[in-house]
Amino acid sequence: MNTVRHRACHASATLTRSLRIPSRWRTISTNHFIHREKDAVVPDSGFTFAVKDNIATAGHPTTCASAFLRDYESPFEATVVRQLRERGGVFVGKTNMDEFGMGSHSLNSAHGPVLNPKFDDVPRSAGGSSGGSAVAVRLGDADVALGTDTGGSIRLPAAYTGVVGYKPSYGMISRRGVVPYANSLDTVGFLARDVKPIYDLVIDGGLIHEHDELDPTSLTSQSRRRCSPGGDRRPPKLEEHFRNPSEITIGIPQDYRIAELHPSILAAWAAAEDALRKWGARVVPVRLPSTQVALPAYYVLAPAEASSNLAKYDGVRYGSRAEGGDTDASGEVLYSRTRGDNFGREVRRRILMGTYSLSSEAMDNYFVQAQRVRRLVQRDFDRVFARPNPLRDEEPFDLSDLEDGWELENKRGPAQVDFLLCPTAPTFPPRVEDVRTQGPVDSYMNDVFTVPASLAGLPAISVPVPAGNGMEEGGGVAGLQVLGQFWDDARVLGIAHQLSRLMPVV
Template structure:
């Protein structure tokens, strides 16, 4: 048993698509445009509306909210000629699109403050706090119970971090599972569509029971083909929608390298407390080692910024110095440098090598094999931390999922973010989320209570590639335990 111890004027304003007028909503600023839900019944050929939906404003929609701004002056009045596949899929399930949500410009940020529409905030005790980024608007809409489900994008934690700060559930699927057609790209090898809801069950119903995970989209070059999906699903529990067995016999790994100096004591205590409660419900909790973790954040920002600079090169070079915000310009410059002939070998290529090592670390600690790898990785015992016990002479215990905080800190006050937090501090918020993104793995953040705090932390579960169905089932059980309902 573990011990417990301004462009604000560029915002869309017209008769059909207006920003919310209430003072509370002006304060939190989470909607870019809104189409209030109606009681009108859908045509007979369409399903009855079963849930309301908000969509991050870097995901294209055509009706009833046709504009996609990416929170950037460049796209202030851009109307997409087509709709994102994921939005169409959810509408076929009965979703009613009621809002487009605010974000960091082009998804680049950790607090949803780098927006042409102004910063997003969540209100706690009457004070504005960071909503996390870059899908902060989506997370706030869910937390305020204004929508049942919200779409975000997760490149290095942009769904999971806002979920943690706002006390909701945030899910990043395996890379290539959910279609990205219609998503304005940030970093192509990392971008995923993510879902936010108040319960894991809502997300599990759509992804697993209603079969979102099965759907190949030929318009998305990163979408796994149908045959590959079937192969990846072989031996994966829960892919046919069956309910899992809960926590009994599930082995959870606590990465020792995640116990970093920047981890707040309150968050660490809540992590240990949660692990202990899960053990009481039948899970087995063991320490594991992910040696490359200390290099993952640096590698992520080299790769992501290089890809971002390439993606944003299509915007007019004469005007983008004025059109882009400071954070986007910073990332373009850094990314362009890492792709330069004098720096590529020292930065970009080395970051790609680190990415392979991060994926190797995950493959070595999971019981399940990675279906995209020909051979199962094994530990070189000389690389392991002395803190990791051997299960047998062959090496340490293998686990089903990793259990760790989603963010190293609780949500900071918005004024502190706007005035005092440095760029490196903001980047550090992603330290626990980027490893799964580099490896393309599924991950879920569920709300984790913190003793004596109104603010919630996030508890993250990370699974092997394409083990999304079981991950969501276990995350649902974990969430029930943390809420005290199981």
């Protein structure tokens, strides 16, 4: 980004910190930082950024909110942190999170829970697992925050705290220096108070073009040029997108109208549809039938990958040894006490889930079937989007897959769209005491709208929109999610910016 954009970004954030944050939001201890820089100096041409605690920063702790890494300081820095520093970013601290990214509410942390600053009546969820990063942005402690999104871990906290949360296309942002949860799903993303700072970094700032040779999941420079519609051509400014809105078609997934969807979020979704129609865009219903099986498939695949990634944490080869964990107990292996004491309850649960699904007796019925469901999810998205997926061959739509009575756009099938619009979360931020009494399955339901885009590797962004008149459940704000085809990130950010202008949150 050039100096003018840096200065504008910093000035905007300073105004936010000084004028727009109600004092009552600081009446509770949000516990969003694990480590905070005391003397961070921001030049006029710079901006501040916070880093989720599973992203390495040299000379600072990287604990993943786990007792296993309580003493760990990384000898190197994550590529994305270096990239932000090169663009004028000033590091202000490491943010709290769910342990190893496993959770939807940022309550599963060795450093204590993160609380939502929007509510001072009772403690409420800030969303997870990047809850600390979302709160840091919400309170103005950082202009931009880094998070990771495996199944919604950036978008859900953004919706709960009323900020913007963006998950890029898989393979765009380097993951070198990120402690892995599920390698085929983990994506580094950004949170900010509005879309522009993110666009300035990713599109104008050129992160979309930077390949990292040290990250095997980073798309090569050749692939990036092939995926980008304009190649290396200068991208348009944020405000230059969609000069003719009548050329834009936005799909409303009918399969996302679930019984658990809160009426006020449904009303906000409908209001957004009306606003986009009045703007001039075409809005049509679409079907994504694999949605109903995406969530269970995710909770087979992600724990399976996690059980493999976390196998090295034993206190012998890696991680801190538990007290008394240096001798064998009767019938136990050397590191059983260390893993039992240092892993939190949710992490232990997911390791057991993943280990079982990878066992010889269960693999065919669970892991292999979940991989097939993932392909169906990807296929559904590719059929719905008008822009072809640059990584896969285009498949003709099989009309026999349609349900009776479903309207065809033409002889080739239903309408194809540029973007999808849906809620980010089915409910408003729940009370912490309610979350603690929920069963795991009830908690996992919060990811029902965010998981499909993660399984398909697509760009998705959560934007805050008005929801009622200061209603208690959501503080008058709901999160709506915009999804686009793979590597269509610039236009996804552009339509999200337009939505936030059409439905501003006061």
